[in-house]
Amino acid sequence: MRWFGWFRRKKTGDGSVAMDDATVQVIGGRKRSVGVPYLMPTDLEEMNRLDFQHYMLRYALRGNYAAPIGNPTSILDVGTGTGRWAREMAALFPQANVVGVDVHVPPADTQAQGGKEDALPPNYSFVPGNIFEGLPFADGSFDFVHMRLLIMAIPHEQWPQVIGELVRVTRPGGWVESVETTILQQAGPAMAQIIQWSTTVLGWRGVNLLDGEKVGDLLRAAGLTQTTTIPVMLPCGEYGGRVGKMLAADYISGAKGLGGVVVSRGLATNEEFERVLAAAGTELASPQARCVVPFYVAFGQRRV
Template structure:
């Protein structure tokens, strides 16, 4: 199931349109129906690639649902909030008989050497999925905790169920915004991010509720897997990799933290620098949950 993507394909360099604004040198959605607090720009595209590579290692593959045989034969797969499309592209290369559609509210999709079994489309998952009932076999959604408000998260699950065929599979991987065994600087940053997320109606702990959201929506055979990912050298290679990702994630979230809370840029910068030092002496980690089920 493992795929290797060594080269970095070019992505679309998005023009500045009224739907995006620049703040703190980063590009953000300007759409009032989008709650997302992270930037949509080329720096973020790079961070998401590293994150994708880390998760391929941690999961020893790209998904856990029992879909390998169907994917090999040829099915329709949707990646909700796909970002540049790193997961979609690896999946499409592994399963050339299947059709992959990636949707995202931001136009940051990989544009170079797009395989014929991949389509990307700009769409706001928070306001509904523009697809027919029962038109997909497998739907996947990863790291939308900072993008979908509590209500949007539930309605996205309901929409994913609607567009799935009976017996189809859903798989959701989500981060919990609450550093475990947090050192002082990580604890402060975690709480600032939590405040910024709350200001946008986002729930730091939505991952802990996804199983029950799926149950309420009527999904069956729900499996919920917990991951605790170390930050820093105490977690060996993946810990080092996750620390490198933090070094891109903390600057990415800074703009909205300083816009949506009382935290000043100076305070944030000092704490961020301190957090990287503490990652070398503390055993800080982040929890994630992978939830998969069938319709």
């Protein structure tokens, strides 16, 4: 069952495409959402990165969730990206209504809307929404609410409000789960430079990457019970085998995605950024490198 109908896309005066109040604009040569703090691109290259990252995380974390959710009949994925996680959960729980919400329409939903082959599970639907404007659902609508890798989208001051929204739409007895990351550790000089540029740009939007490790505390502060945080330190680089190689590729692609903003805001020239990005790739490929990326899987249950 689809929960909501499709929403209208409208042309704006400058030729960009508006979806409600979130307009796509080009910064540093790539399309990005406006009206939200999030600065990563929304183009096909980024969608491919998100899918690749999903497969890497599902493999590294040994599944798509950790909370003891039983057999949920309603699942919400906040900031669903390509919708890959939500669609897999819809296949895994065919009796559940699974909803993905995002400011950007996932490519699979766009194709389905365009009349091409509809590969979407019948119990999955996409709903446009901006977490900062409140989730477009009634209190207690979902058995399981999931949010993964919104760390670059949520300013430090707004984390409690966002967690409050996740809890509000979870039914009493239901579960909230977050998967977040924070700053890469044991970086070489080139990767350290990329991190410095990235944290500067994100800081201008009020984002602090260190918030990723504190989501479990916020779930507890929001009144959830049985809160649990599982830290997972993943290797990033050739030394880390399959996961290490995948995470290194993900990191370089993600850094490239933010690179256009770094350059357009004057932190580096394009040549300088490209040179440092190439050097970071060489660092991660070195057998001596020992970069680690922390991930935090945090979950808790809404009191009955």
